[in-house]
Amino acid sequence: MATQGNGRQPKYQRIADALRNAIQAGEYGPGDRLPGENDLMATYDVARMTARQALGVLQTEGLAESRKGSGVFVRDFKPLRRRGIQRLSHEQWGTGRSIWSAETEGRNVVVDQIEVTEAEPPERVAGVLGLEAGAQVCVRNRRFVLDEKPVLLATSYLPLDLVAGSAITQRDTGPGGIYARLAELGHKPVHFREEIRCRMPSQDEANRLSLSMGTPVVLVCRTAFADEGHPVEFNEMTLDSASYVLEYDFDA
Amino acid sequence: MATQGNGRQPKYQRIADALRNAIQAGEYGPGDRLPGENDLMATYDVARMTARQALGVLQTEGLAESRKGSGVFVRDFKPLRRRGIQRLSHEQWGTGRSIWSAETEGRNVVVDQIEVTEAEPPERVAGVLGLEAGAQVCVRNRRFVLDEKPVLLATSYLPLDLVAGSAITQRDTGPGGIYARLAELGHKPVHFREEIRCRMPSQDEANRLSLSMGTPVVLVCRTAFADEGHPVEFNEMTLDSASYVLEYDFDA
DNA sequence: CAGTGGTCTAGACCACGCA
DNA sequence: GCGTGGTCTAGACCACTGG
Incomplete structure (x- = not known):
């Protein structure tokens, strides 16, 4: 019942991809709040750790940043x-x-x-x-x-x-x-x-x-x-x- | 029984720090294998995910890289x-x-x-x-x-x-x-x-x-x-x- | 084949931010 | 006080690597 049940890639990557695409498509602009762990658990029917991993990918990529007690937000870039x-x-x-x-x-x-x-x-x-x-x-x-x-x-x-x-x-x-x-x-x-x-x-x-x-x-x-x-x-x-x-x- | 039982910072950070120091001290040179998840679980008495997190820190920092089925290794830098x-x-x-x-x-x-x-x-x-x-x-x-x-x-x-x-x-x-x-x-x-x-x-x-x-x-x-x-x-x-x-x- | 890292679940408690 | 992310446990199966 574990592991990649459907597609080829890991669940957390599929979720991260979906969010990344949404960001690139402009559905979430700089500073906007992304769906949180609980949202993702419900939407994709995964465990908390898996949702966390997905959000972690976006943070590692520098696309998003988390604020404790508040949410995960799309980052800005104005150098x-x-x-x-x-x-x-x-x-x-x-x-x-x-x-x-x-x-x-x-x-x-x-x-x-x-x-x-x-x-x-x-x-x-x-x-x-x-x-x-x-x-x-x-x-x-x-x-x-x-x-x-x-x-x-x-x-x-x-x-x-x-x-x-x-x-x-x-x-x-x-x-x-x-x-x-x-x-x-x-x-x-x-x-x-x-x-x-x-x-x-x-x-x-x-x-x-x-x-x-x-x-x-x-x-x-x-x-x-x-x-x-x-x-x-x-x-x-x-x-x-x-x-x-x-x-x-x-x-x- | 969970969370930071002893010190101030999270367990995985303390473990990561220990490994990082060991690397900087030369105990592990470029290309050397670091202690794996199982080693860390035993040494520090933590769960697998916590050991993974510690190793993840070093990879995110670019100090180490993992090779599937083989181990986690100290990275080299020869630009x-x-x-x-x-x-x-x-x-x-x-x-x-x-x-x-x-x-x-x-x-x-x-x-x-x-x-x-x-x-x-x-x-x-x-x-x-x-x-x-x-x-x-x-x-x-x-x-x-x-x-x-x-x-x-x-x-x-x-x-x-x-x-x-x-x-x-x-x-x-x-x-x-x-x-x-x-x-x-x-x-x-x-x-x-x-x-x-x-x-x-x-x-x-x-x-x-x-x-x-x-x-x-x-x-x-x-x-x-x-x-x-x-x-x-x-x-x-x-x-x-x-x-x-x-x-x-x-x-x- | 045994050991490794990779992914995943289903729980839990904590610290923080905000209303 | 409730929801957020942050940390942690104790299991599990998988894919890959190496001897």
Whole structure:
């Protein structure tokens, strides 16, 4: 009496498919409530766990999110556009503007959970920055919250012998941010490399970004180089993939 | 007697945490078999479903993958490096080399499931390409398989009035690929825009890329522009996020 | 064939949200 | 307080893998 009684695929998949189609067909729009476990049990004549599994599929796919005590809802997707190349042009930070200002025009940005420490860097960071064993770095950790929603975690590593005593080691780095300060110190960033990965979040990342199930994160690892290819900053960012589209514009 | 008997968090989370820590500590390396459902039931004195949930967490996180009838195994992560900007320089396709050749040096690449059709494009594509209603496009659909593992799905859209009759409408586009042919037709691509998103795969994408649970996909949408900003190609790519690192190098 | 994960049932108690 | 999802148990049969 168990298992796939009728069709080929598992019951929970058939139910998930039906719901997915209904969503794609527009029967349920962003923010709408989907039929709950009890509805599905009745409609499809299955056990609670099977209905749960079906709803779980949609959450894992990132199409829906559950709210405890309330229901399962169709998710929305309205990302920020992050222009990878233009945003790092001199004109941005050279004039005291934040790199963020272009993409957050008229929205409520809060920088949160700022932590500035000095420590020995992890090995991969030391490697990228070309540091010798035992060298210290300034570690700047922070979270960006946009309209109440955390969207980005960032950790910057800067060689301490370059930045010690500057505003970079303070919580507030002043107008134009880190890059303006580096320029004043004679280490103006002239070249950048960004590496992009994507994976599911760790527990900690999911918490700090308030991610619902089925939301991957994008990792952007940026290395900033000063003249003659000296790396001066390594920045590891963790982005909520539902909040971002990355854009790179370049010539052939 | 049910629910979180001892600690604060759910049992399955505690079990998952223990396994995750063991993996991170190196007790289980890539490819190693994890304790199975039966082991966990005995070790932690829980029901089968609870052990399953714990293993499910690790799979959703992309740390482990299950093989039916065999066990649950620690996943590996050895991505390809895709240099977004250099790979599209003239030198690549201008000399008849494939854009792929740089990143697949000495490996076994197969292009698979090639489909070339002519059709009206989806609205978003027509918009990007600046086409009028009713205009047709050449649609090139294909899959790239690297060392037996499918890693990339790509769908290119090209305005049919630009490419009709050329090798672009054939399965084999000849040396240098689409871009070399476009150049011959007087529509040499000189500028590119790539947009990057990340989300969980659809059922179909998961199948075509043989993705295991908990593996997101990266979407790369590239628009190629000829002189004076005319868009000549829109290419939607779906990448296995476990197979790729994207890299963008640029000056300030 | 024995062991594995995959699916499923039919119960149960809990914490949370909202009216 | 009632309905929601979240967790859990103790069974069961299936399909697949591997020796």
